[in-house]
Amino acid sequence: METMSNSIRVQRTSQSRLKEIDFSNLAFGQHIADHMIVAEYADGKWGEASVLPYGEMTMSPAILSLHYGQAIFEGMKAYKTSSGVITIFRLKRHHERMNRSLERMCMPPIPYNLFEQSLTTLIDVDRDWIPTSEGASLYIRPVVFASEARLGVKVSDQYKFVIMTSPVGPYYSKPLRVKVEETYVRAAEGGAGFAKCAGNYGVSFYPTQMARKEGFDQVLWTDAKEHKYIDEAGTMNVMFVIDGKLVTPRLTTAILDGITRDSILTLAKEMDIVVExxxxxxxELIETHKQGSLTEAFGAGTAAIVAPIATINIHGKDYTLPPTSEGSIQARVKKKLTNMRLGLEKDNHEWNFTLR
Structure with missing residues (x-):
């Protein structure tokens, strides 16, 4: 059945997969909701978006994204608040970051109206896929990739914009063991580390797999020049509590401008927590651990929100941190952020975009 929502054509699936999903046991990214958004760029402009049943797409093996890496994505979340209202967290900030990634990869920006209408229409169609159990949400994955079929190193003239959603539970089920990476590099300053482009994740797989074979969950990336300074964790920004202060690496072109990172820093300042x-x-991590002033470490990202770090391995030695308590800084900022998303606390920053 086809209908129109705003200016977006909606073609609903004839067979929903919703009843196949065990919402009490949601592995991250395992299940994709019934529908997806698809829009195409050609002749210098974006065409109209359509909601289609989720499924395979036909494309040539010569598309430029497969050969030269023009592909970026975003990661967002939608929630049902305590009153049953559906919200998308920090929609405008995600749109801005996506367009920065697109610009870095020489790809055309997505107009805000197209982005907003596509997201809201898709989530409205698949609203029953939004889980409501503790720690669960609807993960949203917009992706843009070069679709022009041509062999030859060039900037593509054709692109596809696709949005998928997935009901998810918590990303990590236990505190993490992380290893400081001193050989391999995720990104260097002046590169594309700040962009959510596919290649950034591809280059991280090998050292991360090696770390997992050694019993670690993630790596902590260090700077590309000296391996002297912490950049970020494998799938998120990283934060430390040192002398009671919330400390995080300052942003560079090698570090992703995390939206959860920004949200936590904003809330922490309002909670009278000193932020650096x-x-x-x-x-510094070694010395402050010896002194007992390094009391917390955690990752911050859309998927994980807040992921406690229990152990940091540096130069082959484990440095264990105290167990996370309800009074810890990470627990307090996570609770405030979660309550704001779910409508349990006032959203003073207007971060929640409400579906009408």
Missing amino acids: ERKVSVE
């Missing part, structure tokens, strides 16, 4: 955005050296 600065260089954090590997040696």
Whole structure:
């Protein structure tokens, strides 16, 4: 059945997969909701978006994204608040970051109206896929990739914009063991580390797999020049509590401008927590751990929100942190952020975009 929502054509699936999903046991990204958004760019402009049943797409093996890496994505979340209202967290900030990624990869920006209408229409169609159990949400994955079929190193003239959604539970089920990476590099300053482009994740797989074979969950990336300063964790920004202050590496072109990172820093300041955005050296972590002033470490990202770090391995030695308590800084900022998303606390920043 086809209908129109705003200016977006909606073609609903004839067979929903919703009843196949065990919402009490949601592995991250395992299940994709019934529908997806698809829009195409050609002749210098974006065409109209359509909601289609989720499924395979036909494309040539010569599309430029497969050969030269023009592909970016975003990661967002939608929630049902305590009153049953559907919200998307920080929609405008995600749109701005996506367009920065597109610009870095020489790809055309997505107009805000197209982005907003596509998201809201898709989520409205698949609203029953939004889980309501504790720690669960609807993960949203917009992706843009070069679709022009041509062999030859060039900027593509054709692109596809697709949005998928997935009901998800917590990303990590236990505190993490992380290893400071001192050989391999995720990104260098002046590169594309700040962009959510596909290649950034592809280059991270090998050292991460090696770390997992050694019993670690993730790596902590260090700077490309000296391996002296902490950049970020494998799938998220990283934060430390040193001398009671919330400390995180300052942003560079090698570090993703995390939206959860920004949200936590904003809320922490309002909670009278001292925040420092600065260089954090590997040696500082060693020394402050010895002194007992390094009391917390955690990752911050859309998927994980807040992921406690239990152990940091540096130069082959484990440095264990105290167990996370309800009074810890990470627990307090996570609770405030979660309550705001779910409508349990006032959203003073208007971060929640409400579906009408």
